[in-house]
Each structure stands twice: as C-alpha cells, then as structure tokens.
Amino acid sequence: MNKLWTVTLQTYWHQVKSWSFLILILGPFFIIGCSALGGAISANSDADSQIAVISSNEQVRQNFIKNNDKYVDSKIKTVESAKKAVKKEKIDGYLVFGMQKNQVKAIYHGISSIDDELKPKVKSYLQVLQSQLNLQKAQLAPHQLKALQQQPQYSEILQKKQLGDKLAKMVSLIIVIMVVYMVLLSYSSITAQEIASEKGTKIMEIIFSSTTAAKYFLGKILGIFGVIITQLLIYIVGGWATYRWALHAKITASFMRDNQVIINKVLGNLLNVNLIFLILGVVIYTILAAFSGALVAKPEDSSKAAQSTMMISLIAFFLAFAFISHPEQILPQVLSYVPFFSSFMMPIRIINGQVGSLEVILSLVILIVSIIGLTIYISKIYQGVILQTDDTSFWKRLKRGLSYSRL
Known part of the structure; x- marks a missing residue:
C-alpha cells in the first residue's frame, strides 16, 4: 500500500509543479482579467468621450444636461470655449441649440459624428421643445390643450420567470x-503523454x-485524479472570489444586479450533480x-x-451540441446511460x-461501475502492454496486450 501512495504522490507532484498545469490553472483567470481590463478601458474611454451644450436659453441647456449628464461637459457654456476644448481634444464636439422662424434647431460641430446613443436623445429632446413651442403659438383653449396632451398607453406583460429559466438553461448547458x-x-492528453513517456524504459x-x-x-490514475480535484477546487474558490468581486466592481456591478436571478440559476446548475458527472467523465x-x-x-x-x-x-461533444435543445429524443436518452457519453448527455437532460x-x-x-471495471481490467494487462517495445501495428500491440490477461 505504501508503494501505491508513493506512485500516487510522485505522479501528483510531477503534474502540479509543471508549467502546463500552472498555465491550465491561470488561463481562465487570465481571460477573465483581460475581459475586465478591456471593460474598464472601454468604460473610461466612454466617460472621456463628451460634448459641450450651448444655448442662449439656459433652461433649455440645463434640462438637456440633466437627462444626459454622462455625455456632456457642463463646465463649457460658450461657443468660443467649446472650440478651444475641441482643438485641445478635451471634448469631441459641441451642440448648439437655437431657434429660427418658430422652429427649434440643434447644430452639432465636431471632428466625428455625434455618439450613436446620444443622437436619438437629441432628436427626442428637439421634438419635445418643438411641441411646446407649437402649443404656445397655437394659443389653444384649456380644454383643447388638455385633449392634445392625452397620451396613448402601452404596457407589457412578460412571463419573466419562464424567459429567465430558458436563458439560464441555455447558458448552463453551453x-x-x-x-x-x-x-x-x-x-x-496529459495522461497519455505521461504514460507513453515511460514506454520502453528500463526503469519500468x-x-x-x-x-x-x-x-x-x-x-x-489516483495521482492524476488528485490533480483534477485540485484544479476544480482552485476553479471553485477562484470563481467564487471572482463572483464576489463582480458584485461590487464598478464595471460589472450593474450587470450582476440586473441579471442576479439568471446568474444564480446558472451557478446552481453547475454546482450540483452535474459537477459529479464532470469529474467522473474526466476520470x-x-x-x-x-x-x-x-x-x-x-x-x-x-503526441x-x-x-x-x-x-x-x-x-460526444458534437452529439451534445446537436441535442442540446432536444434531450427528449431517444438517442440522447440512451446515451445518457452509456459511459464516455453520459457525462455530456445526462447533464443536458438534468438541466x-x-x-x-x-x-x-x-x-x-x-458510470462508477464502468470506471472501476475498466481500472481493474487495464491494471491486469498493464504490464503486458507497457513493456512492449516492438514496432508493430497498433492492433497487434492491442491484441498482445489483451492476451496478457489470460496468461
């Protein structure tokens, strides 16, 4: 038994201290970090991308800034100062509100076109100003003014739970x-190369x-299984830490808050029996x-x-994606009980x-019985397989290795 654990620990440490394991561990966190950094840079770029708003009517100017403050540098109030700011690249441009022949106008001056998100807001605000001006010029009676102010009503009744469940299921499945x-x-790949590297050596x-x-x-096998568990534990702890960070980080807090229910359902689908299927499938x-x-x-x-x-x-991977939305069909039902396929198909049916x-x-x-049976059988023929050094065909080596179990 001591020799068994010696081999287990030697295999475990050989894999854990390798650069490939470190890269495997850090890879997902590196991708998440780069995504977060890109989001932060993008957010800062958006924050710096502002315009100035100029108007002879201070109330018109203030009302627009109040509803669009993140797009506007409110310190700039004149055309001259706006031109200087554009020249120094402090702002992208400036918007001038004015009136000509009872018509409200807005002219944008800038190096490039106005922001796509801001343009419809400008047009909507102009429409409001023009409507107010038209009503003043029309000099309508109170009852007529009241009739014109009547607004249509629009409402939505959404089955949010079902929509949220559907999205959470799809994200979880993927x-x-x-x-x-x-x-x-x-x-x-790691296991195959670990075993193959010992082929034909006298040390065996x-x-x-x-x-x-x-x-x-x-x-x-136990050593590599320990490496798998170590990696999953690091992912779970690191993932939880990332989740807690995302709840409070400025660039992700609003997204996490708006999608909290869906995110919780996705995490619930991952950290249940599906995790057991993942581990056993890898084994x-x-x-x-x-x-x-x-x-x-x-x-x-x-190699x-x-x-x-x-x-x-x-x-198994392509079959899983083929039946990701149709787990009720007979093939995924059958494959959900077949080793090498059940780790893909059964989680689809569960979710x-x-x-x-x-x-x-x-x-x-x-799946567990198959793992135990396969381990016992291969361990019996392992010596006959690993000690073969003749350069024959794959099938001859397989046949000779299988025949070793009958000796």
Whole structure:
C-alpha cells in the first residue's frame, strides 16, 4: 500500500509543479482579467468621450444636461470655449441649440459624428421643445390643450420567470458541455503523454520487480485524479472570489444586479450533480487515455497517444451540441446511460428537467461501475502492454496486450 501512495504522490507532484498545469490553472483567470481590463478601458474611454451644450436659453441647456449628464461637459457654456476644448481634444464636439422662424434647431460641430446613443436623445429632446413651442403659438383653449396632451398607453406583460429559466438553461448547458470537453481534453492528453513517456524504459522493469503493475497503474490514475480535484477546487474558490468581486466592481456591478436571478440559476446548475458527472467523465477518459498511452510503440509517439480518446470525446461533444435543445429524443436518452457519453448527455437532460432522480442515480452507478471495471481490467494487462517495445501495428500491440490477461 505504501508503494501505491508513493506512485500516487510522485505522479501528483510531477503534474502540479509543471508549467502546463500552472498555465491550465491561470488561463481562465487570465481571460477573465483581460475581459475586465478591456471593460474598464472601454468604460473610461466612454466617460472621456463628451460634448459641450450651448444655448442662449439656459433652461433649455440645463434640462438637456440633466437627462444626459454622462455625455456632456457642463463646465463649457460658450461657443468660443467649446472650440478651444475641441482643438485641445478635451471634448469631441459641441451642440448648439437655437431657434429660427418658430422652429427649434440643434447644430452639432465636431471632428466625428455625434455618439450613436446620444443622437436619438437629441432628436427626442428637439421634438419635445418643438411641441411646446407649437402649443404656445397655437394659443389653444384649456380644454383643447388638455385633449392634445392625452397620451396613448402601452404596457407589457412578460412571463419573466419562464424567459429567465430558458436563458439560464441555455447558458448552463453551453458552459457544462464546454467545461467537460475542455477539461477531459486537457487531462486525456496529459495522461497519455505521461504514460507513453515511460514506454520502453528500463526503469519500468525495475519498478515492476518491486511492486505490481496493477498498483503502479492505480497509483498513476489516483495521482492524476488528485490533480483534477485540485484544479476544480482552485476553479471553485477562484470563481467564487471572482463572483464576489463582480458584485461590487464598478464595471460589472450593474450587470450582476440586473441579471442576479439568471446568474444564480446558472451557478446552481453547475454546482450540483452535474459537477459529479464532470469529474467522473474526466476520470473515465483519463483511464482510457492511460491505456492508449501504454499502447504506443515508443516514447516519441506520445503526441499520438491520446488521438483515440480525443476522437471519442469529440464525437460526444458534437452529439451534445446537436441535442442540446432536444434531450427528449431517444438517442440522447440512451446515451445518457452509456459511459464516455453520459457525462455530456445526462447533464443536458438534468438541466432541461427531462429526467428524474432514479434515472440520474442509475446513470451515475453505471458510470462508477464502468470506471472501476475498466481500472481493474487495464491494471491486469498493464504490464503486458507497457513493456512492449516492438514496432508493430497498433492492433497487434492491442491484441498482445489483451492476451496478457489470460496468461
């Protein structure tokens, strides 16, 4: 048992202290950080992009600034000072409100066109001013003025819960499928190369003389499993810290507040039984990748070792996206119980509410039993597979390795 844990710890530390693991850990946080930085820079750029508003009627000017203060530099009040500010690139331009022959006008002077968000606000404000001027000129009786002020009524009755649930489900499904695929893809490659690099080395014969191939293989799998758990724990803790930061950060607080219900539902869909399916899915693909790595002819072929595992995961990935909105069909229902596919298909059915607790438990039991059975079987034939050094075809090496279990 001590030798088993020795192999486990050696494998674990070998992977954790590598640059590839560090990059794998920091990658998502780097992307989030770059996105946040880009948002902050964009927000600052938008804040600096302002105009001046000029009018001989101070009330007209103040009313416009009051409703559009983030677009306007209120300190500039004259055309001369506005021109100087434009020349020094302190503002993008200036807007002059005026009146000619009972018609309200606004003329914008700038280096480039007025902001797309501000332009409709200017036009709307002009319409309000013109309507007020028209009413003054018309000199209508009170009852006529009241009739003209009558406004149409518009309202919306939205089923917010259903719309929110639908969006939360779609976001959750995409995240689950992508996370499962990316994590198992990474560890399939890492495991296959880890095993393949030992192919044909004399050290393997020495190791097998002091411990069994089954214990050595199991130690390798447990070590990599520890790395997987470490990565997921870092993601969960780091993700929670990022979530708490986003709630209070200036560039994300309003978005988080407006979408709090949907975000909570997405997190709920990720941090439940779907996380167990993710972990078990990565484990079973890791075991298959270890077997594939042991089947290569020489260490130089380690880059090709994970190809078969990646092909299966790629098929599962595309099938998951094909049935992401149709989990009720027979194929995803069947595949949700099939190892190597259930980690993709069952979370889709769970998030869409297409499956009961007993079905989820049955799928988990099948997946766990498959992992245990596959581990036991490969551990029995591992020595016969890993010690093969002859450069024969893949199928001959596989056949010879499988025949070792009958010896």
